[in-house]
Amino acid sequence: MSGQLDRVWDLIDPARLRRTLLDMMDIYSPSGKEEDIQLYLEDLLSRAGFVVERQIVEGDEERYNLRVTMGSGDPQLYLVGHVDTVPAWDLEEFGAREEEGVIHGLGSADMKGGCAAMLEAWLALAEAFPAAERPAVGLLLVVGEEENGDGSAAFLEKIRPPWVVVGEPTGLSACFAHYGYLEADFVTRGLRSHSSMPELGHNAVESMLRLLLLLGKKPLFDRERSEIVYSIRELSSSRAGFVVPDRCEAWIDLHLPPGMKPVAVQEEIHRFLAEGKQLIPELDVEVSFDFASPGYDLGDDTRPARIITEIWPRLGLLPKLDAFRSHSDGNLFFAAGCRPLILGPGYLETAHTPDEQVVFAEVVTAARIYAALCLGMGVTEVESSG
Numbered sequence: 380m381s382g383q384l385d386r387v388w389d390l391i392d393p394a395r396l397r398r399t400l401l402d403m404m405d406i407y408s409p410s411g412k413e414e415d416i417q418l419y420l421e422d423l424l425s426r427a428g429f430v431v432e433r434q435i436v437e438g439d440e441e442r443y444n445l446r447v448t449m450g451s452g453d454p455q456l457y458l459v460g461h462v463d464t465v466p467a468w469d470l471e472e473f474g475a476r477e478e479e480g481v482i483h484g485l486g487s488a489d490m491k492g493g494c495a496a497m498l499e500a501w502l503a504l505a506e507a508f509p510a511a512e513r514p515a516v517g518l519l520l521v522v523g524e525e526e527n528g529d530g531s532a533a534f535l536e537k538i539r540p541p542w543v544v545v546g547e548p549t550g551l552s553a554c555f556a557h558y559g560y561l562e563a564d565f566v567t568r569g570l571r572s573h574s575s576m577p578e579l580g581h582n583a584v585e586s587m588l589r590l591l592l593l594l595g596k597k598p599l600f601d602r603e604r605s606e607i608v609y610s611i612r613e614l615s616s617s618r619a620g621f622v623v624p625d626r627c628e629a630w631i632d633l634h635l636p637p638g639m640k641p642v643a644v645q646e647e648i649h650r651f652l653a654e655g656k657q658l659i660p661e662l663d664v665e666v667s668f669d670f671a672s673p674g675y676d677l678g679d680d681t682r683p684a685r686i687i688t689e690i691w692p693r694l695g696l697l698p699k700l701d702a703f704r705s706h707s708d709g710n711l712f713f714a715a716g717c718r719p720l721i722l723g724p725g726y727l728e729t730a731h732t733p734d735e736q737v738v739f740a741e742v743v744t745a746a747r748i749y750a751a752l753c754l755g756m757g758v759t760e761v762e763s764s765g
Contacts, residue, residue, distance in 0.1 A: 383507070384690070387750045390503040393743050399423070400495035400742060403462075404475035404484050410463040413522040414441045417462060420498070420520055421445055427502055436533045442522050444530050449505065450515035456542040456683075456756040457517040458501070458749055459531070459719075460494035461524030461708065468733045483736045488725025492737040493546025494520060496724060496745035503750055514757020519543075524708050527670075531708040535715040542683060542718050544752055545709045548725035549701065551741060551748065553687050555720055556702035557709050558608070559635035559674035561644055564628065565590065568663040571617075571625040580623035581661050584616050587627040589659045599647055607644070608634035608704055634704055641671035672710040676702070683720050686755040687748065694744055722748065 408416040424431050424447055434444040448454050464486040467473035473485040482492070501518050517540065521530030567587045572580025591611065594600055600609045610632045616624040633644060645668055656662045678684075679700050691698045703709065705727055709719035724745040725737035 384751055384754055387500075387503050387507045387754065388747055390506045391499055391743065391746050391750065392503070393739075395502070396495055396499040396743060396746060397739060399498055400482065400487075400492060400739075401475045401477075403491045403495055404482070404486055407467065407470075407473055408463055408486070409466045410523055410526040411442070413463050417443060417445055417520070417522070420462065423498065424501075424518075427505060429505075434530075434533055436522055436529050442530075444522060444534055445520040446517065446534070447501075448515075448517045449501075449510070449513040450757055451511070452515045454515050454517035454540055455758065456544065456752065457519050457540045458497040458546070458753070459519045459521065459543045459708065459712075460490055460497050460546045461521050461530065462491070462494060463522050463525050463530075464489065464491070465525050465731050477739070480739050481736050482739050482742075483734070485735060487735050487737040488548040489727075489730035489735065490546050490548060490723055490725070492725050492742045493548070493723035493745060496742050497546055497749050499746040500749035500753060503746070504753055514753050516753045516757040521708065528708050528711050531711050535711065535717075539715050539717055542720065542756055543709075543712050544683075544720045544722060544749065545707055545712070546723035546745070546749075547703065547705070547707050547709070547721050548723050548727055548730055548737070549703060549721055550726050551696065551722065551724060551744060552699040552701040553684065553720060553722050554701050554703035555679055555681065555684060556637045556676040557674050557707070557713065557719070557721060558637065558702060558704045559639060559641055560670065560672045560706035560710065561633040561635060561641045561668060562670040563631045563633060563648060564667045564669055565631065566665050567627045569623065569625045569627075569661075571619070572623045574621040574623060577623050580625070582623050583627040584624050586659060586662050586664070587614070587629055590655055590662065590664060591629065593655055593658065594651060597647075597651060599644070606636040606639070608632075610634075634706065635674055637674035637676040637702055639674065641668075641673055645671070672706065672714065674702075674710070675713045677718055677720075681718070682756060683752055686751055687722075690748065690751045694747060696744070720752075
């Protein structure tokens with residue numbers, strides 16, 4: 380593969396890649412409003428000679444994935460990127476800004492940097508080989524990842540490839556393990572009274588605060604000792620003027636290490652609530668779990684792991700295998716029977732924040748890694764061993 384890979388790497392064009400990334404970042408594409416960026420990407424791929432398939436998502440003609448393939452036979456691997464972002468912090472300044480090799484702006488790391496690198500690897504592969512000699516791989520650009528993963532879910536209704544590479548920001552670490560995710564919605568209820576006479580009511584906010592303080596002290600949710608990543612995402616109450624609030628709601632994100640089952644955590648939370656009702660006076664609380672997804676660990680003795688281990692030194696990188704600790708569409712692909720590798724430029728630390736950024740050199744390196752994976756994985760096991 381070495382000679383072929385050198386040919387593809389020589390065709391990876393940093394100037395073209397930078398232009399693609401900056402163009403993508405200048406198109407505002409929060410979840411639910413991805414049509415403009417998909418039109419741009421569809422045109423880019425069509426002009427490169429590819430037949431681009433639109434996959435309509437949930438019956439909405441304006442929301443669709445883009446899917447392209449190359450080579451003969453069913454793709455052995457798909458490069459998967461989501462084109463949507465979280466909403467902009469500032470609609471006047473959501474676009475790209477480059478300073479000393481670092482590109483700042485909404486989506487730079489999560490994950491337009493990864494998408495642009497996948498596109499550049501794809502174009503370089505197409506330029507390096509005639510159609511009959513290209514690896515059997517696919518490129519999938521999905522919508523809706525930042526909400527409920529409806530784009531990837533639509534793809535998985537019909538197609539389930541053996542392997543996918545999801546370009547979430549990992550700092551180019553290869554994540555063959557992935558945390559699970561559990562979303563918990565707590566609601567406490569009280570009795571409304573005039574704010575000057577709180578003794579006549581029951582404050583749902585105070586009940587919630589006491590409940591959350593108790594929860595944080597449980598060994599399973601203690602940040603100092605537990606493997607669970609526990610985050611209170613939202614806290615809100617009934618707002619009806621000068622009164623004691625009679626309702627409070629808290630959304631909690633729980634990222635579970637690979638191997639920990641969401642149902643076991645749900646059962647522990649139910650036990651905790653039963654205990655809380657004994658400790659907190661007049662506690663009226665209910666909990667629901669709107670989303671649950673187990674994690675996974677694919678191990679490091681796989682074809683993609685061997686390919687990456689082989690090319691890392693050529694790229695001047697130290698081998699680094701890790702577990703992806705956020706939620707991603709990788710959980711959906713694994714649940715559908717695919718094997719997902721999470722690997723992309725940028726870091727989770729700045730994703731979803733006003734300081735989101737990606738080092739452009741990392742985006743170029745990501746394109747090289749994606750090209751190597753396509754070359755190494757775009758053949759069947761029999762062909763690769765023959």
